[in-house]
Amino acid sequence: MSLRLNGVDAGYRRRLVFRNLTLPEIPRGTLVAVIGPNAVGKSTLLKSLAGVQPASGSMMLHEEPLAQGRVDQRVRQVGYLPQTLPQPVPLIAYEIVFSACRSARPDWSRAHIERAIEATFKTLGIHKLALRRLDEMSGGQRQMVGLAQVLVRRTPLLLLDEPTSALDLHWQLNVLNAVRAASDCDGVIALVASHDLNLSLRFCDQVLVLTPDGGAELGRPEVVLTPAMLARTYGIEARVERCSHGYPIVLADNAVTASDYF
Amino acid sequence: MSELSVSPPPVVGEAGTELARGYRRFVLRRSLCLGGLIAAVIAALLVDIASGPSFLGLAEVLHGLWYPEQLNPATRVIIEDIRLPYALMAVVVGACLGLAGAEMQTVLNNPLASPFTLGVGAAATLGASLVIVFNISFLGLAADLLLPLSAFVFAALASMLILLLSKTLGASVHSVVLFGIALLFGINAVVGLIQFVADAESVQQIVFWTMGSLARASLDKVLIVGLVLVVCLPFSLRQAWAMTLLRSGEEQARSLGIAVERLRLIVLMRVSLLTAVAMAFVGEIGFIGLVAPHIARLMLGEDHRFLLPGSALAGAVLLSLSSIASKMLIPGVVLPVGIVTALVGIPLFITLIIGRGRRSPL
Numbered sequence: 001m002s003l004r005l006n007g008v009d010a011g012y013r014r015r016l017v018f019r020n021l022t023l024p025e026i027p028r029g030t031l032v033a034v035i036g037p038n039a040v041g042k043s044t045l046l047k048s049l050a051g052v053q054p055a056s057g058s059m060m061l062h063e064e065p066l067a068q069g070r071v072d073q074r075v076r077q078v079g080y081l082p083q084t085l086p087q088p089v090p091l092i093a094y095e096i097v098f099s100a101c102r103s104a105r106p107d108w109s110r111a112h113i114e115r116a117i118e119a120t121f122k123t124l125g126i127h128k129l130a131l132r133r134l135d136e137m138s139g140g141q142r143q144m145v146g147l148a149q150v151l152v153r154r155t156p157l158l159l160l161d162e163p164t165s166a167l168d169l170h171w172q173l174n175v176l177n178a179v180r181a182a183s184d185c186d187g188v189i190a191l192v193a194s195h196d197l198n199l200s201l202r203f204c205d206q207v208l209v210l211t212p213d214g215g216a217e218l219g220r221p222e223v224v225l226t227p228a229m230l231a232r233t234y235g236i237e238a239r240v241e242r243c244s245h246g247y248p249i250v251l252a253d254n255a256v257t258a259s260d261y262f
Numbered sequence: 263m264s265e266l267s268v269s270p271p272p273v274v275g276e277a278g279t280e281l282a283r284g285y286r287r288f289v290l291r292r293s294l295c296l297g298g299l300i301a302a303v304i305a306a307l308l309v310d311i312a313s314g315p316s317f318l319g320l321a322e323v324l325h326g327l328w329y330p331e332q333l334n335p336a337t338r339v340i341i342e343d344i345r346l347p348y349a350l351m352a353v354v355v356g357a358c359l360g361l362a363g364a365e366m367q368t369v370l371n372n373p374l375a376s377p378f379t380l381g382v383g384a385a386a387t388l389g390a391s392l393v394i395v396f397n398i399s400f401l402g403l404a405a406d407l408l409l410p411l412s413a414f415v416f417a418a419l420a421s422m423l424i425l426l427l428s429k430t431l432g433a434s435v436h437s438v439v440l441f442g443i444a445l446l447f448g449i450n451a452v453v454g455l456i457q458f459v460a461d462a463e464s465v466q467q468i469v470f471w472t473m474g475s476l477a478r479a480s481l482d483k484v485l486i487v488g489l490v491l492v493v494c495l496p497f498s499l500r501q502a503w504a505m506t507l508l509r510s511g512e513e514q515a516r517s518l519g520i521a522v523e524r525l526r527l528i529v530l531m532r533v534s535l536l537t538a539v540a541m542a543f544v545g546e547i548g549f550i551g552l553v554a555p556h557i558a559r560l561m562l563g564e565d566h567r568f569l570l571p572g573s574a575l576a577g578a579v580l581l582s583l584s585s586i587a588s589k590m591l592i593p594g595v596v597l598p599v600g601i602v603t604a605l606v607g608i609p610l611f612i613t614l615i616i617g618r619g620r621r622s623p624l
Contacts, residue, residue, distance in 0.1 A: 082513030
């Protein structure tokens with residue numbers, strides 16, 4: 001099982017963000033960190049793969065077309081976490097996760113759904129939030145519930161758009177541990193867009209760097225992530241060093257003139 | 263396809279389904295609330311039947327309903343032609359407006375939306391006025407049928423206009439309501455113009471319509487409104503999961519494969535139908551569609567499996583109570599019920615706006 005992108009065009013009606021994007025095959029069980037500066041198209045890429053934004057070209061998950069397929073097939077294959085948090089409404093956490101299952105997996109029995117929800121809430125460590133109202137939760141807690149809405153469906157492809165943007169360190173690690181476990185145990189392919197380079201490097205197998213000129217580079221972190229690459233994409237002077245555990249860490253020293261990057 | 267699906271979730275022991283048990287208790291509480299609302303509808307209906315200017319008690323009326331042959335003709339007319347249709351009409355119209363309001367608030371993601379506040383009701387009035395004044399006959403349809411039809415067409419047009427605005431301007435909660443108010447004024451001006459050119463009898467009919475009154479209710483009209491409600495409700499409930507997910511977030515709903523635009527369009531068409539049919543026989547009745555969903559939401563939360571029927575029931579209770587009040591306020595006089603709902607509804611509407619202002623806007 002693998003994910004293959006070939007000649008993908010994506011973007012908005014007036015402005016294409018990607019033209020002819022082609023990536024090496026991403027194998028089963030790979031966690032890919034999608035990084036790049038603001039407005040470079042991280043969200044656009046994930047949305048196109050999720051089929052919520054029009055795109056053309058070939059996007060194949062295990063020889064099956066992704067976006068062009070039927071909607072009920074797509075929601076079984078792709079779990080997409082949008083960047084916006086769930087709204088603060090009087091719905092309780094259990095309800096929105098339950099409705100997500102009912103809507104996306106009409107073939108699941110009630111008992112099956114209940115087991116899936118139980119397991120997901122346990123994995124994410126949000127048991128205590130299950131019967132709480134969304135409008136009485138913090139932004140971070142709602143982000144966790146939104147993530148539960150996606151992970152509960154146990155899709156073979158996960159597309160997470162900044163899943164840790166509202167979370168403190170404890171929950172950031174919790175989330176990435178859960179995604180890592182899904183990749184390792186179930187062979188899930190996960191694309192995680194993030195601005196937190198060091199957190200991403202700690203967990204990912206590969207890095208996909210999107211550059212402002214519409215380019216993309218996919219590879220192992222130690223190969224792709226170089227000071228030269230960081231200067232080109234983010235406009236920063238940075239060092240890439242190794243921590244005492246052997247993980248690469250990025251130390252940003254200086255911003256080069258920002259005007260070129262917007 | 264089997265290669266694509268991930269292994270099933272690990273089987274958790276009996277103790278592991280504790281969340282599901284907690285949720286079941288939660289659902290049970292809501293079912294009880296819904297049961298309570300049904301009881302309230304029945305109670306309000308009975309009191310409504312039993313109240314009126316002619317002094318007939320509840321026992322007498324109930325006895326008369328079971329054994330109509332034992333009644334004297336005058337009492338029979340009062341019960342069967344006035345009390346019963348009047349009370350039943352309040353229930354079905356209230357339920358239609360409550361359901362329409364809840365659906366409209368969900369798809370427009372706007373707690374101030376309702377057929378009345380956004381001018382859909384006013385558009386229905388315009389459609390009805392045109393039929394009344396110009397005595398239009400179309401394809402040989404009777405006026406009784408043409409009037410609701412024309413009301414529906416205009417209500418649907420108003421809904422489309424609101425939808426278009428929300429889409430093009432990415433409208434915020436307040437700008438949609440302001441647009442609704444502008445629409446309301448505009449339509450009222452046109453209705454005023456029509457009244458100006460109309461003859462005295464038509465003007466009287468239009469005024470009657472704009473006041474909102476149950477006085478012309480009859481059992482066959484109750485049947486028509488009830489039928490539309492019974493047909494619409496299952497379709498609403500079929501979309502309950504989708505609407506619940508839409509409330510959790512538009513992007514979230516889209517990512518789950520819900521065609522949000524299509525959902526909005528279908529729901530607003532249904533709202534127009536419910537509004538037009540409900541208003542066709544009783545005229546404009548404001549605020550039920552706005553307030554009922556809020557009461558239902560406080561009692562039942564936003565799981566639309568409960569919210570939608572709950573809002574319909576709350577609407578039925580509210581209009582039933584208003585109908586009782588309209589007979590009690592001035593002894594011996596039955597006020598148009600639309601006046602009562604407006605008097606009660608406006609303070610509630612203002613409370614909602616102030617409440618929203620205090621909390622952070624969406």
